Amino acid sequence: MYEVEVKVRMPHAEMKNDLIESGAVFSGTEEQKDTYFNSPDRDFAKTDEALRIRNVNGEGELTYKGKKIDKVSKTRPEYNSPVDADEMEQILLALGYFVSGAVNKRREVYKWNRFTIGFDDVEGLGEFVEVESDLRDASSGTEIQNEVKRIFEFLGKYGLSEKDSITTSYLEMVLEKQKK
Numbered sequence: 001m002y003e004v005e006v007k008v009r010m011p012h013a014e015m016k017n018d019l020i021e022s023g024a025v026f027s028g029t030e031e032q033k034d035t036y037f038n039s040p041d042r043d044f045a046k047t048d049e050a051l052r053i054r055n056v057n058g059e060g061e062l063t064y065k066g067k068k069i070d071k072v073s074k075t076r077p078e079y080n081s082p083v084d085a086d087e088m089e090q091i092l093l094a095l096g097y098f099v100s101g102a103v104n105k106r107r108e109v110y111k112w113n114r115f116t117i118g119f120d121d122v123e124g125l126g127e128f129v130e131v132e133s134d135l136r137d138a139s140s141g142t143e144i145q146n147e148v149k150r151i152f153e154f155l156g157k158y159g160l161s162e163k164d165s166i167t168t169s170y171l172e173m174v175l176e177k178q179k180k
Contacts, residue, residue, distance in 0.1 A: 001077070001078060001079070001134055001135065002069075002075060002076070002077055002078070002134070002135045002144055003065075003074075003075065003076065003077075003078040003133075003134055004073065004075045004132065004133045004134070004135060004144060004147040004148055004151065005073060005075060005130055005131070005132045006072075006073045006074065006130070006131050006148070006151045006152065006155065007074060007128055007129070007130045007165065007166045008128065008155065008160050008164045008165060008166060009126070009127070009128050009164075009166060010127065010128070010129055010158065010160070010164075011127055012108075012119045012121075012127055014158065015117075015119075015129060016108075016110070018157075018158075019110050019117065020110075022112065023112070024111065024112035024117070025110065025111045025112070026109075026110055027109040027110060027111055028108075028109055029106065029107070029109075030056045030057060030106070030107045030109065031056070031057055031105075031106055032056050032103075032104070032106075032107055033054070033055040033056075033102070033103075034052050034054050034055075034102060034103040034104070034105075034170075034171070035052060035053045035085075035089065035099060035102050036050060036052045036099070036100045036101050036103070036171050037051045037052065037053075037092050037097040037098065037099060037100060038051075038098055038099075038100040039051070039097060040097060044100070045100075047067065048067040048068055049064070049065060049066060049067060050063070050064070050065040050171070051063070051064050051065075052065075053083065053085050053088055053089055054085075055085045059082070060082065060083045060084055060085030060086075060088060061081065062081050062082075062088055063078060063079070064078070064079045065077070065078050069141070069144065070145070070148065071167065072152075072162045072165050072167070073148045073151070073165060073167070074167055074169075075147075075148060100171070100175075101171045101174060102174075103122065103123070103170045103171055103174055104122075104123040105120050105122040105123060105170070106121045107120050107121075114133055114150070115131050115132065115133055115151065115154065116132045116133070116134075117130070117131050117132075118130040118132070120170075122170050122174075124174060124177060125170065125173055128166070131151045131154060133147050133150070133151065135147060152165075
């Protein structure tokens with residue numbers, strides 16, 4: 001599966017109110033606690049990969065994210081599986097993986113047309129919006145790029161364009177902030 005995703009920094013109120021008026025469906029609020037791991041044999045920061053355990057309201061999920069496929073979005077192959085978060089962490093640590101960082105955020109999720117829109121309040125970083133679309137059977141790069149284009153058309157209604165896209169991960173931002 002490919003997760004086609006664009007992240008922007010913006011206050012939530014305007015877009016959220018507009019989406020509600022447009023008939024978006026509120027899916028819920030999640031308290032997400034993400035623990036990221038690095039490999040004993042390669043540095044995921046250098047290979048543009050991610051391995052994390054996400055704990056959402058007490059439910060665990062293991063996610064592997066492959067390399068991003070373009071420079072304007074966060075589109076990449078992604079694989080997810082439900083897990084017992086504590087047990088999976090112990091397995092990864094026993095295999096030599098190590099914790100590289102953590103990100104905590106509150107996400108309000110809305111569904112609108114083909115998009116999932118997450119209004120993120122990230123601890124220590126502030127407010128962001130992520131617009132996502134999952135392409136389970138993407139057979140071509142053209143299909144993926146068309147979906148990226150649709151997301152930017154949607155964001156254009158709010159005065160946002162490719163130049164506003166943030167491809168840096170929350171983890172990278174948190175780690176950079178900790179260095180200062």
